Amino acid sequence: MADIIFTPSGDEAFDRKVRRDHKAGKLNRIASGIYAEPSAEPIEVLVRRNWFKIVGKLVPDGVATDRTGMDGKPWRDASSGDVQTDAFVFMSAPRTRDIIRAPGLVINFREGKGPVEGDIPYLGTWLAGPIRKLLDNLTPSRATGSGPSRTTGAAAVEAQLDSLCSTHGEAHLNHIRDAARDLAPLIDREKEFIVLNNLIGALLRTREATVSTRQGRARAAGAPLDPHCIGRLVKLVDYLQTRAPVSILNADTTPERKTAGAFMEAYFSNFIEGTEFPVGEAVEIVFQGKMPDARPEDGHDILGTYLQLVDLGDRSAAAVDADAFIDEIQERHRLLMEARPSVRPGLFKTRPNKAGDTSFVAPDLVAGTLREGMTIFRSISDPFSRALFVHFLLSDVHPFNDGNGRLSRIMMTKELAAAGLSRIVVPTVYRNDYLDALRALSRRGEPSIFVRALEFCQRVSAACSAPSTDAAIEAWARAYAFCEDGRHARLTIPDPSIPIETRGGVSAPVDYWTSIDPSGNQPFSL
Template identity: 45%
Template structure:
């Protein structure tokens, strides 16, 4: 009976109510001819329960059928992806890298997290322009919505109370997800900030989770998430779940990365910041995990980005900018390829050398008071 329940639920999930009604009508005409009215009655009640028009019959065991009857249907193919990633993460140990200790440093982390996260999505500003938006509240008149995307992302990324929130139930996880998305997209009311999508979305030909399966799929993903203890593992898992479900019309990548770094910030761990030079690698890693379950590339990219951001001299905004330039963080993929450059880790010697050059440059400038 479980196999029948799974089959019927999959039919209504993939093809809608009409598919199940057609199966039921065809079965009725056959049942009379072969004397299977009792079995037909069971099938009728099961179909009615799956369609939400009848109470659930006793003894339903298929998880997908139970979930649909309970009002939380989910995408079982995506849940299988989550289970495979969970198995990989659950069996590995990841290094602990502490976050910066000062409030100023953490504010700088939040700025660059927001800056690069928006750059990934095509919201491109110079760092100086983003500084004026975030710290000077200067909204460019020709790009107000793009500016609010950065500002909204920064407000969440810099809100330590928000990121420290304990998400120990699915309801609290879901509320944080909607709250953070609403803050990011507040400048785009037409994108329904904080509200799950009502129409399907896709990237190219790749379709994300159907609108009616969003909440159920997120809930199943959360069940795996809460069974992970390691902060990096939780971060990587949370980001993939939100990205793969794509629960909103827009802003899914940004909110997925905020959910990722929320897991790290809550444990006082260094965040994962994905600089421009790593954009293509990051997206390729996500696509590989979605398409063929290749978690190794995805996790390697996140680790590379974290190992780059953790030793950054976050206490000094100007020094951080300079070190990012020297480590090739701002390069676009094509620039990096043509110049044969890659992201490099900011070593203490590199940071010291930049500090010395900065001091020398400052000493050589004419005095303002001369």
Template identity: 35%
Template structure:
């Protein structure tokens, strides 16, 4: 395997002068044509996975500044039934773009509007009011990119359930700003449903259900109070953003992220064996479920859409956590993949949120997080929320770290990795927050902020070079052994200008 290249290869767009060379490379098997005029060189993944990794970059090349809209906006920018819908202005490409496993469908519509969310590669995702307008039924035959009135009403229901009257009012204000860019009939249909939820109009389908949601689902009040304290304390800490930087330095970051995220949970493989499982699809005959855990975590960490997919409301948070858990635990049916726990779970005698209160606590917790803007603050708060709820029978730590890292990637910052030697620091920080110890929030911030600084300092560009760096940093050492020898995680020696690591 050529470790100089990332396993998903490099995306290249031939010019008229060298197009024939890329055709010959494709014929020889050294390049892969994933769309007309679009090639990937050196991919070691199947075409569908290769295309999925490069999807947004290809869309940005074909439809620059496009807005992921309609049905695709409801899924956070993920393809729906193999299709990704992108709003593009008149004059842009109109024909579908077929790629392995997905078809990009251009939709005539406005460019970015107030409330839309920025995505990687200069793309956008429809904001809350816009996606409601784009999906509700209007006169005539429903176009494929619209999900329909029933689905739209379910999303109004979700907004009301997770954010109450305040969230509905914010969406109404957003709707007023963008109204002139859409069909007045669709705008009025959405407005009537939002206004009805506030009790100032009647006659809307499911109105009783929507208004009932304003009371909210039952939740763990003590956990929400604790989360509010954590968020308030995080807001007092000055952030020091670490931007993603050169992609060539991050080619193997996702693999090591998946490797360590599983290793610290007890799914232990030799590094080369884990590489064969995650990159080459090798099977571990005696440990198929463990092998799937590693491969699934790697898939989620490399997926171009999912790795930066963050929820817009509490309902989306629930769906996103379930989706990731379903993939992670697919080889462990006894762990009920994608399903919330039905029994209490504990860690060292500490009880997590009761099963009946899981959905309500997640949605109420998301509302508490809504005021945070800084990506690392959001990542820390999201990790605390998912950890405290512990919504699943197993896999909660991996799901929490994926959710936190998605916040960082969406914000353009470096993801954070918790290496084996740093496991006890990480767990002790979370435990201190759970127990409400004085200074626990600042301590956890320092632990995770150093993990991010350490991740940024490592050059992840080459598999073997990275392995040598991590060995020099003591990253692979057992945490208990390291503590007994007074050894701690260190920054790479090639970055002497970086401040010394935090020590607990």
């Protein structure tokens, strides 16, 4: 890998060799006393990767601060794919203001203090310490024609303070204020300290002051929220607004069809969460009151989900305020999980929860995030979009210790039913596709996969509406819904001509069984 070479090095023989190699074309000169070995990668990439070494050489008495201190890296226009686009580094140093340019890098340093206590030595240069970067970024600045504003401004500092409060608690903001009070005179930031003090006071609700960010206003109002979750919700709404409204009418219009539809959704919704029963046993649990001796809690999960889905009510969440919405989901969760007292039915979580690599909203941010989510929700007019939004809101916040997935799908179905639209059922065979779609939005902020997945599930769900539970089971079987081996089955619109066979309590098209066991001799069981 190519490296950066500096002169003078203290070794005159080495320095002469560097000059000879440069004259012979074996080294590229970046700036006075800075050379780079030839490489297959563009020189701009090499320079940007080694920015800290270069600024340490060129501005040895400087501190990377202002926007660079806040970001911890050079600023570069993210919309530009051009390798040659400059990256900007902002420094403070006890010297006259100046700009130094290198291939792909602009070093902009202002007259100011060099390293002070709390600044961080970093591979040859210095980074502004955690308190200094907050004060420095409260200094007003403007963007230039060729680059960004030097500082991030009060809104970014406010967001950082809110994040620190969420991570370390309110006492940490008091510590920041005390440390900033001592530091401000040393770096000529007394005016900025006044602004910082007001921001912290507003966030801690100890004084009246203007806050400008969504999360700042929420914390100042006593209901802090998770800005990353809200950002994902906004992305989902923005994407939904670009698509034509989906309007697949609800075919479950008779009591028998409603019963069959609610049962199938309850069955599959629990299977997704790992509560697995043969569908025949689930029929006995729901309609005959037979609870499995060894798994009574699992049996109640299916029954509790069914009881909510068969009697959803006809009022959209858009018709109530945030307090009523929160009351409803807590009561629904209490009823849903009442057989599992250890998960604290009806009470929000008090410890963080996660699924794999996905971390959900922190406990102290749950109520505020739900409230802000409902503010966004009420701006949505399309009922299908509202249904997907409320599902993802509850899934991404994960407000309870358990049962979040089932509750989120119940509330989605409630929105659809209130608008006369078909329910969305996610069957066993589509489980991994569905979870991947959720992860794409939760982890990468990509909403399109989630929306398309649920649109497809709704088309299949409408096609599987049936006048009885037995007929619904048969229709879903013809859609490959009960198949667990996704390598040999894909969810599809049911085909009445497809022959069905049941093995080990699982009904599926004959070609599915043939594909996973051509001999026909393999025993099957759940």
